[in-house]
Amino acid sequence: MSRFLIKPELPYCKGCGHHLIVRNTVKALEALGASPLDVVLVTDIGCHGIVDGNFATHTVHGLHGRSVALAAGIAMGLPPEKKVIVYIGDGGATIGLQHILEAARMNVDLTVVVHNNMLYGMTGGQPSGLTPTGFRTVLTPQGYPLPHHDLPRLVLDAGAPFAARVVGLGDFSDVLRQALEVEGFALVEVLEICVSYGVKMNPDLGLRPDAQTGLGGANPGPRLRELARETGYEPGVWTGPTRPAFRPARRETASLLDMPPVLPKHSSPLAGRMTLILAGSAGEGVQQAAELLAQAAIAAGLYATKKSMYPVTVGVGFSTAEIVLSRSPIFYHGVSEPDVMVVTSADGLENQRKRIDQMRGGILWLDASLPVPETGAEVRITDFRGRAGARNAALYALLTILRATGVVPPEAFLEAVAESPIGRHIDPSRW
Amino acid sequence: MNETRSYPVLVDGSRLIAEACVRAGADAYVGYPITPASLIFFYASRRFPIALPAPDEITALQWMAGLSAAGHLPVSATSFPGFALMVESVNMAYMMELPMLVILVQRLGPATGSATAGAQGDLFLLNGLMSGGYPLPVFCISDLEDCWLLPPVALQTAVDLRTPVVLLTSKEMVMTQESFDLARLAEIEPVHRTFYDGPGPYCTYDPGDGLVPPFLPVGNDQHQVRLNASTHDRCGIIQHTSDESMANTRRLPAKVESRTPVLYSLDEQEGAQTLVVTWDITSGAAREAVAALRAQGVPVSLLIPRTLLPLPAVYLETVDRYPRVVIAEENHQGQLAHLLFGRRIPPHVRLVTAIGRMIRPDEIAREVVR
Known part of the structure; x- marks a missing residue:
C-alpha cells in the first residue's frame, strides 16, 4: 500500500471513476518523492470528499x-515546499467558479483536481455547469439543453500557468504529476461517469460498469472517450505564461499611533459645550476643515469630536460634518439642534434644510450666494465662496466664525492648517 | 507612549482597533471593503504583517479559515451585507474550531439599508448565527478605550477556545473622530498561544480532560492534522450521528458557554431604584444621562455589557435586583431587552429605542424619572 493511504479500500461506488483519481494522485505524489505531511488535501462536498479518512496526508x-x-x-499561509491539492466535483466547481478563477488569476500555488462526472452525484443527479449538452440527468431526462463551461480554457484565460483535461481511464498520473510540479495554479479536469446517475440516465451510452473489474464498462474506454469528443470535452494539456506563485510576504509596518500629539498651547473661553454643523459640497474641503477645527480645539485645551456625513457617491453632492467642542469629556457625540450651523453651498443647505428649519436659536452662518431659509436661528450672511473660492469656502467659514466668536483662538486654527498637508498650498491668514 | 505625560490626539476607533489587533498578535487581515467597516480595512492594510484584499466576503472568510488552519491569526471587518455572506463560512470555522476575529460594524438595515447610518440591529442575528443555536463569543465596544482593550480579549478568546469570535461595534463608534489621550492606553500583551507538541497520533478534536483540543496547524511536519466542517469524531473523520461525533458537537457550545470571558461595567449607586442597561454606541448617551441625573440628585445605576454572547448570567441577576430597568439601544424592538426578558417585556422594564439616529441622553434620562 502507498504511504499516502492508510486504508486501501476507497469509500466509492463500484465502478466510480473517483477510484482512479485517488490511485493516480497517489502515484503522482510518489513519483514526486513527496512525504505525506508535505501534502494538504482539501476536499469539497460531494462523494469525492469522503475520501479524507483514507489519506495519510493532512486533510481538510x-x-x-x-x-x-x-x-x-x-x-x-504555508511555505512553498508544501503541496496543497483540492478535490472538487463539477457541482462544487460550478458553485465556486469565481474562487477557481480568482486563484488562477492570483496564481496561488494549488493543484485543483476537478472530478467531472457531469452532474451532482451526492444530491441525486442534478445538472451542473459542466453537464454537457444532451446529457441526461435526473432533472433533464430529455437531455441537458445548455453548453458546459470549458474550465481549462477559463483558468488559462484567468492566468493559470497549467491546465489539463483527461479522460478518467487508466493511468493519467503523469498529468497529475506535471500539475503538482507547477509552482502556481494548476487545474486538471478528469472526465468520469457517475455510476449511480450518469449510467442509469444514459443507457444508450453503453457505460455500464464492468461486473468483474468494477471499472467503467465492459469496454468503457472508447465510449467515454467518444462521449468526451461528442460533447466538446477535448482532452489535452495546456500551459500559459509562467510567473511567480502568489505568496503574501510578511511586512514590517509602523505603528498607527505614530502621530504627532496635539499639545494644548492655546486656551479657550468655552465653559460648557458647543455643537457645530458644517454643511457644504463634496470636494470643497468640508471634512478636512472640520477635522482641523477639532484639532485646534484640542490645542486650545478642549475635548472635541467630529463626525462626517456624505452620500455614498463620495465625490458629489453634500458633505456635512458634525463637531462637538466641550470643556468636559464628551461621551455622547450626536448633535440634534446645533448651536452653530455653517452652510457654504447649495448642497449643504439642501442637506440641512430640515434641521435649519427646526432651529429655535443658535446662529446660522450662510454663504452669500444662498437663499435665506426659514429658521429660528440668527442668520449671518458672509461671502465665503467669493472671498476664498469654493475649494476653501469651508475653511474660510470656520476661520470667520472663530474670529467672530473666539470660542477657539483663530491662531490655533491657523496653526493646525499650517501643520496640515494643505498648509503648504494656502495661507488662510491672508483672508 | 509616555505613561506620565498626556498625549492628546484626534483619533477614530478604527485606527485603535487595527493597531490593537496587530499588537495582540493578529498577523493577517483579509478585507473586502464595505461602509462603515472600510476605515478598519484601510488602517489594517497599512499595519498588518499580511494584508489581503479578497474579491468578496465568502472568499474573505474562506481565506481566513485557510490561514487560520495554517497557524495564522486572521482578522476581518465587515457590515451586515458582507457578514450575511460569511455566515456559512463562520459556521464552518466554528465546526473546524479555527481561531479568527470578525469585526462586525453595524449599520442601518434591512439589506443594504443606509450604509452611512449607524445602528445596533445585529444582536438577534448573532444570537442565532449557528445552525443548532450554538453560542458564538461576541464582545461589544462601548467607547474608544474598548477599541483598544477588546481586540486583544477577543483574539485571546479565539485562540483559547479555538473558535471564531465576533467583535461587535457600529458606524459612529469606529468612524467618529474624538479627542483622546493616547497615554491612557495600556501596553498590550501579545496573545499567548501554544501548539500541540505531544506524541502522535494527534487527534485534532481530542480535548483530553478539558473542553478545548490543543491546536496544531495543517502542513506541520510532526503529525497529521484533519479538519472537518461536517459532523466528525475526535480525529476529524466524518461521521453521521455516532456517539463520539455527537459528544464532539455538544462540546462546542460547552466550551463557549463555560470559557468566554465575562466583561462588563456595572456602576451602581447607593439607593438607586433604576438600572440603565445599554451597549455599543448608546453607552455614551447613557453615561451622559446618568451623570446628569446624579447631578440632579436622582440616584441611578448603569450596566454596560461588553460580553454580549453567550449572555452572561450576571446580567440577569443584576437586572433582577432592580425594581425598574431602562434599556436603551439603537434598534427597532429592543434586542438586548428581548434577550434578557423574552418577548414579553415586563412592565417595570422600559425601552428606549430608535432607528436612523442616535439615542439622545435626554431620552434615557426622561425614561428614568418617568
Whole structure:
C-alpha cells in the first residue's frame, strides 16, 4: 500500500471513476518523492470528499464549492515546499467558479483536481455547469439543453500557468504529476461517469460498469472517450505564461499611533459645550476643515469630536460634518439642534434644510450666494465662496466664525492648517 | 507612549482597533471593503504583517479559515451585507474550531439599508448565527478605550477556545473622530498561544480532560492534522450521528458557554431604584444621562455589557435586583431587552429605542424619572 493511504479500500461506488483519481494522485505524489505531511488535501462536498479518512496526508473537508478559496488561504499561509491539492466535483466547481478563477488569476500555488462526472452525484443527479449538452440527468431526462463551461480554457484565460483535461481511464498520473510540479495554479479536469446517475440516465451510452473489474464498462474506454469528443470535452494539456506563485510576504509596518500629539498651547473661553454643523459640497474641503477645527480645539485645551456625513457617491453632492467642542469629556457625540450651523453651498443647505428649519436659536452662518431659509436661528450672511473660492469656502467659514466668536483662538486654527498637508498650498491668514 | 505625560490626539476607533489587533498578535487581515467597516480595512492594510484584499466576503472568510488552519491569526471587518455572506463560512470555522476575529460594524438595515447610518440591529442575528443555536463569543465596544482593550480579549478568546469570535461595534463608534489621550492606553500583551507538541497520533478534536483540543496547524511536519466542517469524531473523520461525533458537537457550545470571558461595567449607586442597561454606541448617551441625573440628585445605576454572547448570567441577576430597568439601544424592538426578558417585556422594564439616529441622553434620562 502507498504511504499516502492508510486504508486501501476507497469509500466509492463500484465502478466510480473517483477510484482512479485517488490511485493516480497517489502515484503522482510518489513519483514526486513527496512525504505525506508535505501534502494538504482539501476536499469539497460531494462523494469525492469522503475520501479524507483514507489519506495519510493532512486533510481538510470544507463547504460545498468553497474548497478552492479555503485551500488558497492554506497555500498562502504555508511555505512553498508544501503541496496543497483540492478535490472538487463539477457541482462544487460550478458553485465556486469565481474562487477557481480568482486563484488562477492570483496564481496561488494549488493543484485543483476537478472530478467531472457531469452532474451532482451526492444530491441525486442534478445538472451542473459542466453537464454537457444532451446529457441526461435526473432533472433533464430529455437531455441537458445548455453548453458546459470549458474550465481549462477559463483558468488559462484567468492566468493559470497549467491546465489539463483527461479522460478518467487508466493511468493519467503523469498529468497529475506535471500539475503538482507547477509552482502556481494548476487545474486538471478528469472526465468520469457517475455510476449511480450518469449510467442509469444514459443507457444508450453503453457505460455500464464492468461486473468483474468494477471499472467503467465492459469496454468503457472508447465510449467515454467518444462521449468526451461528442460533447466538446477535448482532452489535452495546456500551459500559459509562467510567473511567480502568489505568496503574501510578511511586512514590517509602523505603528498607527505614530502621530504627532496635539499639545494644548492655546486656551479657550468655552465653559460648557458647543455643537457645530458644517454643511457644504463634496470636494470643497468640508471634512478636512472640520477635522482641523477639532484639532485646534484640542490645542486650545478642549475635548472635541467630529463626525462626517456624505452620500455614498463620495465625490458629489453634500458633505456635512458634525463637531462637538466641550470643556468636559464628551461621551455622547450626536448633535440634534446645533448651536452653530455653517452652510457654504447649495448642497449643504439642501442637506440641512430640515434641521435649519427646526432651529429655535443658535446662529446660522450662510454663504452669500444662498437663499435665506426659514429658521429660528440668527442668520449671518458672509461671502465665503467669493472671498476664498469654493475649494476653501469651508475653511474660510470656520476661520470667520472663530474670529467672530473666539470660542477657539483663530491662531490655533491657523496653526493646525499650517501643520496640515494643505498648509503648504494656502495661507488662510491672508483672508 | 509616555505613561506620565498626556498625549492628546484626534483619533477614530478604527485606527485603535487595527493597531490593537496587530499588537495582540493578529498577523493577517483579509478585507473586502464595505461602509462603515472600510476605515478598519484601510488602517489594517497599512499595519498588518499580511494584508489581503479578497474579491468578496465568502472568499474573505474562506481565506481566513485557510490561514487560520495554517497557524495564522486572521482578522476581518465587515457590515451586515458582507457578514450575511460569511455566515456559512463562520459556521464552518466554528465546526473546524479555527481561531479568527470578525469585526462586525453595524449599520442601518434591512439589506443594504443606509450604509452611512449607524445602528445596533445585529444582536438577534448573532444570537442565532449557528445552525443548532450554538453560542458564538461576541464582545461589544462601548467607547474608544474598548477599541483598544477588546481586540486583544477577543483574539485571546479565539485562540483559547479555538473558535471564531465576533467583535461587535457600529458606524459612529469606529468612524467618529474624538479627542483622546493616547497615554491612557495600556501596553498590550501579545496573545499567548501554544501548539500541540505531544506524541502522535494527534487527534485534532481530542480535548483530553478539558473542553478545548490543543491546536496544531495543517502542513506541520510532526503529525497529521484533519479538519472537518461536517459532523466528525475526535480525529476529524466524518461521521453521521455516532456517539463520539455527537459528544464532539455538544462540546462546542460547552466550551463557549463555560470559557468566554465575562466583561462588563456595572456602576451602581447607593439607593438607586433604576438600572440603565445599554451597549455599543448608546453607552455614551447613557453615561451622559446618568451623570446628569446624579447631578440632579436622582440616584441611578448603569450596566454596560461588553460580553454580549453567550449572555452572561450576571446580567440577569443584576437586572433582577432592580425594581425598574431602562434599556436603551439603537434598534427597532429592543434586542438586548428581548434577550434578557423574552418577548414579553415586563412592565417595570422600559425601552428606549430608535432607528436612523442616535439615542439622545435626554431620552434615557426622561425614561428614568418617568
